[in-house]
Amino acid sequence: MKFNGSKEYNDFGSFIKSHFLEPVQKISIDIGFTCPNRDGSKGTGGCTYCNNNSFNPDYCKPQKSVSEQLNQGIEFFSRKGNKKKYLAYFQAYTNTYSDIESLKKLYLEALSHPEVVGLVIGTRPDCISTELIDFLSELSQTYFISLEFGVESTLNRTLEAVNRCHTFEETQKAYNLAKDKGLRLGAHLIIGLPGESKEDILNHAKELSKLPIHSLKLHHLQIVKHTMMAFQYKNNPKQFDLFNLEDYIDIISEFISLLRSDIIIERFISQSPADLLIAPKWGGLKNFEIAAKIDKKLKEKNLWQGKYYML
Template sequence: MRFSNNKRYNDYSSFIKRRFSERVQKISLDTGFTCPNRDGTKGRGGCTYCNNNSFNPNYCKPDKSITQQLDEGISFFSKKYKTQRYLAYFQAYTNTYADINLVKQLYNEAVNHPQVIGLVIGTRPDCINEDLINFLSELSKDYFISLEFGVESTLDRTLKDINRCHSYKETVDAYQLAKNKGLHLGAHMIIGLPGETKDDILNHAIELSKLPINSLKLHHLQIVKHTMMAHQFKTNPTQFSFYSVEEYIDLITEFVGLLRPDIIIERFISQSPKHLLIAPNWNLKNYEIVDKIDKKLIEKNLWQGKQCLL
């Protein structure tokens, strides 16, 4: 099967070029919302791996308005790229977990910014409803609207262990509610969570391929400071096992082979700041990992969907 950009998978940069015909940059935003597994509604402490400081840029502060965060983010990125458009990325915590009127107000403020052409909304599958989906569906008639769910795992035992406080069935139900509404549906998965075998991880690709998703972000397991998982790693390190770079690349190429070929792969790894990262320390940039994956796919004569079971 032929993909763009001389890749053996459906890559995100090629999708952006097809969709927008110009450079597009995401501007991360922080609404100050929390999560139901943090505030006591479903649990306390949040997800065991989560430290939002591991990906929030400096301009992204909840005490600033959405417009101010967008202006500061655009000012930062426009120094490098003079001509580009922007997507407002509601990234930190659960960005649909608030009064529906407040959520609508913040989304409307973002799309009313003259340089914003759409929204990317990160949330949990148990924090959406029909009213919100219908609102986003209306917005999608004029703007690009991406709704990304933190799936993390398709196994309920893992979801329980990492304190997600929702089931995989709730994930499936959320995608069913959101499909065919004009929305770009994304998924986040963490590869290498404690207790998951290689077969478990490869089965994630099979299960994800059954969902009506348009894009996928893969994150390798990282333990970062100031998280429950950091405490668990310190007190009981034997419950964790980390892939070497070579092992991870070999695993991911098999994962890609099982994945439905139309799913856009947005990323293969996550990158926490060095001052927060505890393990594993691969000491490689994202593009270096991608280059190794590209070469391994050629070496193994694999491509996205080659072994897809659907």
């Protein structure tokens, strides 16, 4: 089976081109929200691996309004030439963790920008409501609306160990609440969390395939500075089995073969700034370079997305 020409998996870039028929760029926005496992409502300290500075661009500051962040982000990307449309990406922390009226105001401010064609909202599965889903569903009749949940693991013991303060059952409930509402549903998964075996990781693909998701972001576990995991790694490195590049590519090729074939794979790695990254260090390879290596590995092993997927 072939995906979009020569690829062995359903890639995000091809989806964007076919959906929008023109270049579209995400602009990250930080609205200054927190998370229920940070502010004490469910826990404190946040996820043990999390340092939001590891992926927030410089223009993305909560002291600025949504419009200011969009304008500065658009100015940054427009220097590269081609005129584009943009998606407002509410990225940092939990972007549905507020009252419904505040959320409506923020989302509508983003959509009022003439060059913004939709929203991408990153959140937790325990921070949505029927009222919010209904509002986003209404917006989806006019705009592209993507709702992305941090799944991170399908194992409750792992979720507890990294202080997520929600269960996989809550994840399943959230997706069932949001399905068939006109929303693009995404999932984030971290590959290589402490205590997870190869069998556990491959089983994630099977469990994710049961969810009504449209897209998936895969992230390899990174140890970054100023996190609880950095402290744990320093004091007990043996509890971490961090992937080298070749082993990661190998397990991802198997993971893909177990994944439902219609799920769009948006990325394979996360990329923390060099000054924050402790381990593993893969020489600064970009997502597209890793993707090329994975596609090559799939061909070598005669694998493709969904080859071993079973209902």
